[in-house]
Amino acid sequence: MNQLMSRASEEESDDVSGTESAPAESLPGALPEPLRVELTAFRRDLHMHPELGNQEFRTTAALKARLEEAGLAPRVLPAGTGLVCDIGEWDGVRPMLALRADIDALPIPDTKRGVPYRSTVPDRAHACGHDVHTTVVLGTGIVLAGLAAKGQLPFPVRLIFQPAEEVLPGGAADAIKAGVLEGVGKILAVHCDPRVDAGRIGLRHGPITSACDRLEIALDGPGGHTARPHLTTDLVTAAAKVATDVPFLVGRRVDARSGLSVTWGRIESGHAPNVVPQHAELSGTVRCLDLKTWREAPDLVHGAVQEVADQYRAKCEINYIRGVPPVVNAPGAADLLRDAMVARRGPLSVESTEQSLGGEDFSWYLEHVPGAMARLGVRMPGDHKVRDLHQGDFDADESAITVGVELFTAAALLDAARM
Secondary structure, three states: OOOOOOOOOOOOOOOOOOOOOOOHHHOOOOOOHHHHHHHHHHHHHHHHOOOOOOOOHHHHHHHHHHHHHOOOOOEEOOOOOOEEEEEOOOOOOOOEEEEEEEOOOEOOOOOOOOOOOOOOOOOOEOOOOHHHHHHHHHHHHHHHHHHHHOOOOOOOEEEEEEOOOOOOOOHHHHHHHOOOOOOEEEEEEEEEEEEEEOOOEEEOOEEOOOEEEEEEEEEEOOOEEOOOHHHOOOHHHHHHHHHHHHHHHHHHOOOHHHOOEEEEEEEEEOOOOOEEOOEEEEEEEEEEOOHHHHHHHHHHHHHHHHHHHHHOOOEEEEEEEEEEOOOEEOHHHHHHHHHHHHHHHOHHHEEEOOOOOOOOOOHHHHOOOOEEEEEEEEEOOOOOOOOOOOOOOOOOOOHHHHHHHHHHHHHHHHHHHOO
8 A cells, every 4th residue: 555645734644546455356246237227317317306405205215115126124214305224234243334325406407408317397406416426325235235135245234315415504413313323333425526537536535525604694783874974883894894804813813724714605784875774794604624623613703703893883693503514534434435446447546636615414424433435526528618516507427326336335345354
């Protein structure tokens, strides 16, 4: 295994490139062609019928039916959407490996043209690749169920189909409360990445996504005529100063390497040019690369907002909404994903990836058990357009489904072999 390079911060390297693995021919679980065709059709059906968080009843029913057809016994989560399904019976001793998929869609229109599987639901789209994640874990479950029936799956594996990833603070918290991590010792996931070529994955040790919280601020004070601003609380100026000064103050009160940042998405105040308003509102997000600083962020932000508001004699109400911590890949779990991918596709199929400022509620599982998330390449051959997630034209190279299934089946088999 390659030696890890030291980081400037003297933390463990995020580089997960390597060449050691079991040879591909020693691992069963390659995706058969008829199942590949079926899974592509399943993904397209999900894509045409996207459902928002905690409303994924059709998706849940489709997953339940197909898992039962494979001889498994999925259990619907208490809220009525999402599933948990074990392949094999847990012995109560050796912790299980869990594979997680998120099943919800986004409240945005599907703007793709020329594909037969465009969303049929107005202003709803699988524009983040959750339909691909779901299909990958479903396909993995079907393949592993077949291996278990032949006695080729030494230890049980748990499948988690989680609702409401896009709904803060994320459906993962509810799934955990429902007991999906009972008996689990390690958890893995993938997330589509349109910047990575299909057939490859991106990996890193340590943080791979950012923490993300939501911030809502209301400022109040006596308004009045703009001819006499000295008799008012100048809320427009106060709001402008909160917008400009709070990010600066917060950034100067933490280690710059933590990446703590406040970014505004909305500021609103006033209705007439000659009236000082009595109310102003701002809302935005707080993002952070570092787990320790994320835990300190609410107090830091509250203090900075209050400090600026006090300068302008504005009453201040702060609603700090906890979102998700950063996803921090455990080295052992990231190495398992790397070795599984190399076993299937060779060493050139794994690339190092940077930390994203996007939030992902997979992080809540990692507060309880070690795990890792890989970026699943979905960029289509010859597509030179820079695409992003949460865009109406998002699409995936469907060969990524095969890659994801074979990655997860290999990970399950390698994990069992190492115990």
